[in-house]
């Protein structure tokens with residue numbers, strides 16, 4: 001559905017070249033739900049804007065829904081839906097009119113466009129709001145209308161640029177419920193950008209992590225977390241038996257750091273343990289055998305932020321919602 005070859009975009013800002021996207025190779029199969037995840041300024045939107053023909057690549061190629069973005073941008077636009085970061089609709093029209101106009105814009109006749117608008121309003125829980133003017137919609141309702149606008153011409157491929165930024169958690173959950181239902185009903189391929197790592201984690205089947213214009217990881221969230229970050233294990237032992245297990249735990253820390261701090265006659269060790277749930281029982285037994293049984297144990301699964309930290313040495317985003 002999407003294939004890019006060394007897709008790149010440079011901007012010139014005050015005579016300086018900003019390499020926003022650097023030779024990215026992306027493949028998305030029909031029906032996939034893929035999230036581009038990365039911190040602010042990573043190049044997510046620029047990539048999306050090239051794929052949706054809003055920006056011309058500096059170099060490299062991209063084929064979207066079987067059509068080249070440079071050779072036939074109009075052909076790409078006819079085949080995709082795009083929901084940008086801003087609001088798509090005008091202000092003074094009614095929801096139904098806005099949707100029907102969108103369909104007409106894509107060459108549908110009024111009857112078909114009205115039928116499609118009604119179908120989408122039903123799926124996206126907008127029927128009761130059909131006659132409301134767009135300006136009177138709440139943020140969440142407006143975003144749902146944006147999704148309906150993007151789907152009017154039944155694209156097989158839908159791009160969503162930060163679909164839920166600025167929404168409260170309830171509206172985000174609600175929007176996602178609608179998007180997932182649309183997807184189940186129509187088999188739409190979805191590519192989205194987000195800096196909410198929990199969203200990338202729970203909603204998408206595949207996460208493409210972008211940093212400084214480059215793809216630094218591309219896999220399912222589960223595999224990224226299992227392979228890169230490892231679980232966080234905290235284990236406490238009596239202070240006088242800590243020397244008996246320090247070496248053992250250091251070796252288990254998968255080459256990573258073993259942290260420790262002592263308090264109230266106890267030493268608390270912290271380490272990353274790849275496949276922690278599987279390995280922790282064996283480690284506990286080894287600690288027992290070494291004469292230093294664990295007094296408490298805590299095993300925390302990693303987040304995509306841990307993956308990002310592991311890959312870049314930085315946090316994904318200050319203030320990101322988790």
Ligand SMILES: Nc1ncnc2c1ncn2[C@@H]1O[C@H](COP(=O)(O)OP(=O)(O)OP(=O)(O)O)[C@@H](O)[C@H]1O
Pocket residue numbers: 011012013018019020038039040041042043044045046047195
């Ligand atoms: N029109 C432009 N002119 C100049 N520089 C730009 C332009 N658009 C983007 N950039 C720069 O390109 C880089 C990538 O920006 P982009 O918007 O793609 O990041 P992003 O990952 O989508 O970030 P965010 O999560 O904040 O939306 C940034 O350094 C940005 O400042």
